[in-house]
Amino acid sequence: MPDRLQVPNAGDFKVARGTDWLLQVPGKWAYLAHPETKSAYDRWAESQKYETLCLLYVALTRAKRGLYLFLPEEPAARRGKPAGERHATPANLVRQSMDLNFSGSDQNWSVSVPNSEKVEVGKTLKLPEGKAQRTRTSPSSLKTVNMMEAGTGRRLGIEIHRLFEKVGWLSPGEVPAQSFSAAGKIVEDCLKKKEIHKIFENDGGELYREQAFELIYQNKWMSGVVDRLHLYRNAGKIMRIAIFDFKTDRVKSPADLLVRYTGQMRAYQSAMSQVFGVDSSMVECRIVSTSLGEVIEVNVEENQREFDLL
Template identity: 25%
Template sequence: EAILRGRVALPTEAQVKVMTVHKSKGLEFDAVFLPDLDVELCSTNKLFVLRGSDPCQAPDGVLRYMNAKLQTLLPDDWQRAFTLDKERGINESLCLLYVAMTRARQALYMTARPTSGKPLQSLGSLLQSTLAGGTQCTEPEAVLYELGSATWYRSKPSPPEGDASSPPAEQATRLETQIALRTDTESAPLRGLRVAAPSSLVAPHVPIPLVRAFSISHSVGATHGTLVHALFEQVNWLEDFRFDLALLRRVALASVEPEALRHVSLDAVLGEFAEQLKLSSVQAALSQQRYQQAQFGQVPDSVEIDTEREVSLIIGDKLIVGTIDRLAVLMKDGRPYAAEIFDFKTDQWDAKQPKKWLKQRAEHHRPQLEIYAHVVSEMFNLPRSSIATYLIMLASDDLVLCPP
């Protein structure tokens, strides 16, 4: 009743604004407080779960929601549907948390309830696990993580004193501000990290001529590379792969914009892919036979394959974001003990100087592979010596090991 009768100032008028995360999208504030983080990562307060193979199509089944114990009695396809529904819910919660955490210009304050015993599946517990190194605090008002200046507000100019009878919005005075174009972007203050591709570490400041950026040949090369990677993404093992031309055509069409196919022959790319599957380098990397012999000193019990795995790594003031074309994680006794990273390259081959060309390409792509190896090392708790990185040079049919 008190909540219903209470009045909250409109966000456009009050100096202290109270709003939902959805309402805050696109807005910025000097300080943001997130007091309500004790919400479940994935809500179980739902009525139905949908089943379907394509999220863009109508579902082929609907089932009433049930608890985890009852879910284990369902057929495999329905258990998978419940798992996907939970993953979608967690993803939506994390997206909402990202929006909330990126509204602050100067300071972000997040509070959560102290936990004891088993960690809860809540946003607050997630933040405690990540920011506090897994420490679950039971003491009230304890600071688990702090970064930056706690007295940031002292550097802000104090607002001029106004008539106490006038509302806060009328007390504010306009400050004269001079706006100048900043030409040195590297020295500009950052709200967050600069997002960059792994290739930026090789030649971060090499400008691309405008005529090349908009050239048809440059666009054709990029489209061709995208198509080749999309097609190889469909291959887990060569022994199990079936060359379904209709399916591969749909995959290719979904991977690029229709406008990009104006200057690329899709039939030619599909035919080229069929021939690439026969290359000795591809056969050596994508075959199950590779792991039927000792790798890193022992024969793996199983190998987990992940294609087009998105990864990220913070280096300095940059967030390096990339995609591992093919990741093979070698398992022994149910635990990973080594990994192999494969990167498909469609670089134009220099037939006149093949050895020199291979050496130059390996050196050029080495920083990118090292980033991937570092991320995989962190993900699976593997030493760098247990991770091998390879380039699959499709133009020359070479499988190139790139040691650190």
């Protein structure tokens, strides 16, 4: 380091931590001490002045009728002196190159400007009409009777579905213990019934529980969940699909459930035929009623024709 440069105080040094120091500009005393870094700094400073003048030029040449410049007050020590190289700031350059007393223009230029100008309005573009967004639906919305469930009853139904979801394949006569609750007792009582227990016995099918799906049904976006689905294949080819839907409605007969849910089961049948790429006739639908303790087969087409005649 040349003798003429004073070594800075310790507080002027930066401590490098990590790799961030690579992007930090060293202190001015450091880059002015070496010819190469000083030359790089001088080139950078010149480019910054040039960019500043370019920006100033754009600002001064875009006014249509009048231009007002607001300059900071000139320091007393610099008043009346040429800008020079070290003081060639945009403000000083403007002060030296422009007459601020309107000698070349009219100070009252704004008086001659008309109050309003006619603006030629171009042809308005007309956007094409938007396509209506598909409405959303679900199999549950296709109930023939849309009942409002009480809060307690709805919570009980959700808990019963949650417990049935946990039940996989069962051995004949096997009844897994359920939680000590109203829902647990209902599920356990259902599994003790031979007709209901049989659907949980493995007969060679693939098991899907709470199977969610999204698809287009009758030009509507349908979202749904199948409670339980058994898929049967032969040499890899799908031969049959069985859908089981658990219902907790308190009803007097299977006919009540068929009236309410045939539309929903038809939607499930159509959805699964699309999902698995099979004919809808290969998809069987059954309702498992917890209140009746029965498995009710739903012949979608036949039941729907009967209801249409009512």
